[in-house]
Amino acid sequence: MTQQRKMIPIAKPTLDERETEAASKVILSGWLTQGPQVAAFEKEFAEVVGAPYACAVSNCTTALHLALLAVGVGQGDEVITVSHSFIATASVIRYCGATPVFVDIEQGGFNIDVQLIERAITPKTKAILCVHQLGMPCDLRKIVEIGKVHKIPVVEDAACAIGSEIQWGVEWHKIGKPHGDIACFSFHPRKILTTGDGGMITTGSKELDAKVRLWRQHSMNVPDTVRHGSAQVIFENYPEVGFNYRMTDVQAAIGREQLKRLPEILEHRRRIARAYAQRLRNIPGLGIPSEPAWARTNWQSYCVKLPAGADQRAVMQSMLDNGVSTRRGVMCAHREPSYPAGTYRAASHLSRSEAAQENCIILPLYGQMTEAEVNTVAEALEYALANAKPAALSA
Numbered sequence: 001m002t003q004q005r006k007m008i009p010i011a012k013p014t015l016d017e018r019e020t021e022a023a024s025k026v027i028l029s030g031w032l033t034q035g036p037q038v039a040a041f042e043k044e045f046a047e048v049v050g051a052p053y054a055c056a057v058s059n060c061t062t063a064l065h066l067a068l069l070a071v072g073v074g075q076g077d078e079v080i081t082v083s084h085s086f087i088a089t090a091s092v093i094r095y096c097g098a099t100p101v102f103v104d105i106e107q108g109g110f111n112i113d114v115q116l117i118e119r120a121i122t123p124k125t126k127a128i129l130c131v132h133q134l135g136m137p138c139d140l141r142k143i144v145e146i147g148k149v150h151k152i153p154v155v156e157d158a159a160c161a162i163g164s165e166i167q168w169g170v171e172w173h174k175i176g177k178p179h180g181d182i183a184c185f186s187f188h189p190r191k192i193l194t195t196g197d198g199g200m201i202t203t204g205s206k207e208l209d210a211k212v213r214l215w216r217q218h219s220m221n222v223p224d225t226v227r228h229g230s231a232q233v234i235f236e237n238y239p240e241v242g243f244n245y246r247m248t249d250v251q252a253a254i255g256r257e258q259l260k261r262l263p264e265i266l267e268h269r270r271r272i273a274r275a276y277a278q279r280l281r282n283i284p285g286l287g288i289p290s291e292p293a294w295a296r297t298n299w300q301s302y303c304v305k306l307p308a309g310a311d312q313r314a315v316m317q318s319m320l321d322n323g324v325s326t327r328r329g330v331m332c333a334h335r336e337p338s339y340p341a342g343t344y345r346a347a348s349h350l351s352r353s354e355a356a357q358e359n360c361i362i363l364p365l366y367g368q369m370t371e372a373e374v375n376t377v378a379e380a381l382e383y384a385l386a387n388a389k390p391a392a393l394s395a
């Protein structure tokens, strides 16, 4: 018997006519790629996060690639980061011809264990690439301190962290306000705001901004926007090898509408996260995420640790059978076939990273989600924990 049932998805972007109208205006304007909309989006994004410079690019992976190149990462260098992240975090290091040096994540959370960073440093270390995993700020204050002491630049993978905040002295700062050298954001539909695909690079350094801005458009020294508006004939040249990592004006126009929704999106996600915490608190052995006193997450993902002995795949399958979509915990790059021995260095055990991948699941959380749906998810999880058995045993 097939049953029509309403699925609760893992995520769903918040989009309506505001975005479609903004995009259609750009299409009808005749200027589709990087132009005035990109410039306006950059200015508005910089204001929202409190950064002097923001440079839009095609996605966060290209943003991270340019950021690492800009701080000087090259062939034979090392970059300290986590394996426990989306694969792009480690792969961009290899784009530069450098080696990812992995350290484990912290106890009880999904961010880099800052205690392990210093002993991973060698004379080849050219950057620390820290991740604000699932939107939860990592201990940036400590990481920036280590960077200063050892004169190593800090690049923030803030793909998931638009709108997340960190306490700095008596103030709260949005992630992207420069504390590290460069921060990179994603506008993939699975993140907080979306432009389909898209990325943003923020920095406090005029020099770093100038580099990434040049490289994202083939290192063309006179952009086509300038040539187009000029009454004089201008010949451009290409002082360095660059990339085509542009964002289009269609995407930027969508992004500008998305940015206006940020406060309401954050408020809603925080309300849903509170409802989850309240509802899940009574499930024995379940680990629920929490913010350190100095951080406010945007709850890009709500990731719980299953009770000891629960079978991750069986729990997820049972929940799916009951109409609730989930995802396993964050992946570990070092366990993928594209990371054979010799392509990275493990500077510590990675046991907490591996355990988090195996024992955690991500629950649905999105803009239109209701508290009734939170309850449906919780019931499906309770049912799964009580009934789901590993496939091998029940077969």
Ligand SMILES: *Cc1c(COP(=O)(O)O)cnc(C)c1O
Binding pocket: 059, 060, 061, 062, 085, 086, 088, 089, 131, 133, 157, 159, 160, 185, 186, 187, 188, 198, 199
């Ligand atoms: C999504 C994500 C990326 C990649 O972002 P894209 O915009 O899809 O390239 C990089 N790092 C982390 C931690 C991510 O979650």
